[in-house]
Amino acid sequence: MISLRDAVLSYGDRTLWRLDLDVEAGEFLVVVGSNGSGKTSLLKVLLGLRRLSSGTVTVNGRPPRRGSDIVGYVPQHRAVVPHTPLRARDLVRLGIDGHRWGLPLPRSRPRSGARHRVEAVLRDVGAETFADVPLDLLSGGELQRVRVAQALATDPRLLLCDEPLLSLDAEHQRIVAELVDRRRREHGTTVVFVTHELDPVLPLADRVLDVGAAVVS
Numbered sequence: 001m002i003s004l005r006d007a008v009l010s011y012g013d014r015t016l017w018r019l020d021l022d023v024e025a026g027e028f029l030v031v032v033g034s035n036g037s038g039k040t041s042l043l044k045v046l047l048g049l050r051r052l053s054s055g056t057v058t059v060n061g062r063p064p065r066r067g068s069d070i071v072g073y074v075p076q077h078r079a080v081v082p083h084t085p086l087r088a089r090d091l092v093r094l095g096i097d098g099h100r101w102g103l104p105l106p107r108s109r110p111r112s113g114a115r116h117r118v119e120a121v122l123r124d125v126g127a128e129t130f131a132d133v134p135l136d137l138l139s140g141g142e143l144q145r146v147r148v149a150q151a152l153a154t155d156p157r158l159l160l161c162d163e164p165l166l167s168l169d170a171e172h173q174r175i176v177a178e179l180v181d182r183r184r185r186e187h188g189t190t191v192v193f194v195t196h197e198l199d200p201v202l203p204l205a206d207r208v209l210d211v212g213a214a215v216v217s
């Protein structure tokens, strides 16, 4: 599903990592590394939002393409704007209608069946009961479930999660990690999961990649 060959990411003179990596379909890869080691940058390469400095990357056999339906993304959490008019179900709907990743993408045409799809993913993550609650009123754990639902809205084959356990208590860390893993088990979705919290995901992970150890010396 993912292949990186002699893949190097540098910013100016600073090389963040050099990676040779194959991730199989249905694999659960956990990515760790210190602050600033390049974990988010790796996800952005896989999303087609950053170019490698050298080497090659393919996702599902092709160079990554921004806005691809086969990739779902749970970005690093940012605070919800107070008094936002958006409800949980609206956020999930945006995952289908084109304003994914906070970027206005060209395809903003509503798709047939989108409403049913929104209901289905809200059900999948157990968010039906708070689907109509404004986002700024949701608890951290509820909001994180809705953000996972948004990433799953296009039925992706690859799910990229950037620290989805941040600021959740231990119980909700387990709930969110298991939610992602259930998706992987039931649909064969490949998972790349960036986290500083290893305990909740170690029982689920096939492999752990330390990008901090993948730096060129």
Ligand SMILES: Nc1ncnc2c1ncn2[C@@H]1O[C@H](COP(=O)(O)OP(=O)(O)OP(=O)(O)O)[C@@H](O)[C@H]1O
Pocket: 011, 016, 033, 034, 035, 036, 037, 038, 039, 040, 041, 042
């Ligand atoms: N466009 C850019 N130009 C220059 N430097 C950048 C750019 N984007 C990111 N960086 C730097 O690259 C480093 C890696 O950033 P990245 O966000 O990938 O780290 P991270 O491992 O996800 O960190 P954290 O754990 O703190 O979220 C940081 O030092 C960051 O400042």
